[in-house]
Amino acid sequence: xxxxxALIFLLWSSIASAEVTVYTWENAKNASPDTIYGxxxxxxxxxxxxDELKKFKNLKYLSFRKNRLKRIPKFxxxxxxxxxxxxxxxxxxxxxxAICRLKKLKRLRIGRNFISSIPDCIQxxxxxxxxxLYDNPISSLPQSMENLRKLEKIDFSGIRFSPRKxxxxxxxxxxTQLIFDPxxxxxx
Numbered sequence: 001x002x003x004x005x006a007l008i009f010l011l012w013s014s015i016a017s018a019e020v021t022v023y024t025w026e027n028a029k030n031a032s033p034d035t036i037y038g039x040x041x042x043x044x045x046x047x048x049x050x051d052e053l054k055k056f057k058n059l060k061y062l063s064f065r066k067n068r069l070k071r072i073p074k075f076x077x078x079x080x081x082x083x084x085x086x087x088x089x090x091x092x093x094x095x096x097x098a099i100c101r102l103k104k105l106k107r108l109r110i111g112r113n114f115i116s117s118i119p120d121c122i123q124x125x126x127x128x129x130x131x132x133l134y135d136n137p138i139s140s141l142p143q144s145m146e147n148l149r150k151l152e153k154i155d156f157s158g159i160r161f162s163p164r165k166x167x168x169x170x171x172x173x174x175x176t177q178l179i180f181d182p183x184x185x186x187x188x
Contacts (some may be wrong), residue, residue, distance in 0.1 A: 023036055036058065043067070049076070050053045066088070069092060077098035083127075085099065085107070085108050108132065134157045138156065144174070161184040
């Protein structure tokens with residue numbers, strides 16, 4: 001059992017952080033900010049992102065998975081080296097616009113929130129390769145997503161769309177793999 005857990009953790013760490021050591025917030029906040037490239041706040045029941053996080057300017061990986069966040073502070077947009085942001089399983093109702101300033105962001109995992117639309121500014125996240133929107137009540141995508149030339153995959157699992165909407169988005173993003181659940185017999 002331990003070997004299985006260790007193997008899974010090792011595999012997850014290498015994939016998730018792309019060879020970046022990921023520290024817990026407890027360990028990171030006492031270290032020199034310039035030496036920290038990955039931080040996780042996973043399962044801390046946070047309702048607010050700590051202001052002290054601002055000083056960690058070299059982050060490449062940041063996770064707030066399984067918290068109680070309703071909003072993300074604007075300073076998140078100042079992490080110009082950030083490549084992966086994990087916001088899964090929070091209480092976000094609006095897509096955080098600060099994310100649109102993350103020019104090097106490659107992977108955004110924002111599943112299991114309450115987000116219904118993506119803002120036009122998503123087009124400025126030009127390095128985005130993977131977008132996880134799993135189980136959000138997404139009802140619209142901006143036309144500007146066509147400008148995301150490197151976007152390889154969007155995960156819409158857990159969301160039911162009509163065949164017409166699936167077809168419309170597939171045509172809008174022909175070079176992107178869209179993962180859908182089976183279509184519903186519902187209205188657009």
